[in-house]
Amino acid sequence: MLAILGWLLALVIAACLTVAAWPQAFGLEQAPVVAQVVSMRIGVVGIALVLLLLFLCFVGWQRVRPFVLGVASLLLVFALVSTGIHVSRGLDTGQSIGDDDLVVLTWNTLGDEPGIDEIARVVDETGADAVMLPETTLPLGVGVAERLRELGKRFWVHTTGYSPSYGALNTTLLISAELGEYTTDSEVGGTRTLPTVVARPDDGSGPVFVAAHPVAPVPQQMRNWRADLEFVAGLCDGSDSVVMAGDFNSTVDHWWRFRTELDGGGMGDLGVCRDAAAAVGAGAVGTWPTWAPPWLGTNIDHVVATPDWTPIAARVLTGLDDSGTDHRPVVVQLRRTG
Known part of the structure; x- marks a missing residue:
């Protein structure tokens, strides 16, 4: 029963992280809560990384180790994907503006x-x-x-x-x-x-x-x-x-x-x-x-x-x-x- 509950919870976490990373896939980019979450991508990534470290603190507990490693993997994938989406839009702050146009x-x-x-x-x-x-x-x-x-x-x-x-x-x-x-x-x-x-x-x-x-x-x-x-x-x-x-x-x-x-x-x-x-x-x-x-x-x-x-x-x-x-x-x- 504990294993089943663990898998169900992991699926819920995976669904939430997927929506947070790319809500457009589900038409939820303007939904309450989701709209606020997706607007602060790097802040949410930071929260995910903190949670990842917290979960890894329990990796030595054998009974929950598969669950802990599974959720940690989901958080890591979310952080990488969401950061990649953010960075792909560009972080260049040094462009010069000409006055010919x-x-x-x-x-x-x-x-x-x-x-x-x-x-x-x-x-x-x-x-x-x-x-x-x-x-x-x-x-x-x-x-x-x-x-x-x-x-x-x-x-x-x-x-x-x-x-x-x-x-x-x-x-x-x-x-x-x-x-x-x-x-x-x-x-x-x-x-x-x-x-x-x-x-x-x-x-x-x-x-x-x-x-x-x-x-x-x-x-x-x-x-x-x-x-x-x-x-x-x-x-x-x-x-x-x-x-x-x-x-x-x-x-x-x-x-x-x-x-x-x-x-x-x-x-x-x-x-x-x-x-x-x-x-x-x-x-x-x-x-x-x-x-x-x-x-x-x-x-x-x-x-x-x-x-x-x-x-x-x-x-x-x-x-x-x-x-x-x-x-x-x-x-x-x-x-x-x-």
């Missing part, structure tokens, strides 16, 4: 925390043409644009806010005047809890810029989180040229059901949009939280674009962890395909 910057400012001067400095130094700033109010966005104007750079400011007095309920998008005039599309809809800005070019020649902010997958917001991801994925249906960036509160694992086959072969990561950082080998660098080292944190701040934009370089800026926000900026260089 479209440069996109996104930074969740946690309610304006870095301040006008710091945000303007980062925009200026990165040479960003489009800046997506979740949790940033209109006054701060205007202040950044004014500071950049003093440096000879003109930007249009677009803000959508669900509560002007509460920074987290605002999203601001800055677009370089060199890219032409843009108008906020208020008819396309939006994310439910936190605002998303969609701006379309007045002359129709440029890409649609989107500053996205789906809500976090906390227990009371799971339904809204799924709806938000479905909304932003719908913007990447291939009908428009789209450059979208922001705090997605999700990793590429959570987007699996939205992947769409591309005309030239391959699959998009979010609809037909491709995650720029993952495409160039920086997709596993943690952007949140800033208290965790980049190799441990989760990559939930993204720049994605339709296939008419080719990712050239991407970089998570790891030197701004004391700026007041819990997110790291992401800057990406995109080039028009063909």
Whole structure:
């Protein structure tokens, strides 16, 4: 009876580890608990390795040795597989961003925390043409644009806010005047809890810029989180040229059901949009939280674009962890395909 119970428990553990490593195989990547587990791959790997060491402490107990060795083997395989998936998305933090192409910057400012001067400095130094700033109010966005104007750079400011007095309920998008005039599309809809800005070019020649902010997958917001991801994925249906960036509160694992086959072969990561950082080998660098080292944190701040934009370089800026926000900026260089 003890042996039977051991095998049953081992099967349950194996099933749980399989789901934790690759929930997409079972359509569970957006399920409660699973969504949180898969977002912190390396943290979960660390827990698995600690459990592995604890189980090995009982290997000398002959009656449970087969069970202990079996579970230890499962934990080891899980750690190797999950780490391999994580590393395959890239941990490169040293890519340089050129200014000959479209440069996109996104930074969740946690309610304006870095301040006008710091945000303007980062925009200026990165040479960003489009800046997506979740949790940033209109006054701060205007202040950044004014500071950049003093440096000879003109930007249009677009803000959508669900509560002007509460920074987290605002999203601001800055677009370089060199890219032409843009108008906020208020008819396309939006994310439910936190605002998303969609701006379309007045002359129709440029890409649609989107500053996205789906809500976090906390227990009371799971339904809204799924709806938000479905909304932003719908913007990447291939009908428009789209450059979208922001705090997605999700990793590429959570987007699996939205992947769409591309005309030239391959699959998009979010609809037909491709995650720029993952495409160039920086997709596993943690952007949140800033208290965790980049190799441990989760990559939930993204720049994605339709296939008419080719990712050239991407970089998570790891030197701004004391700026007041819990997110790291992401800057990406995109080039028009063909």
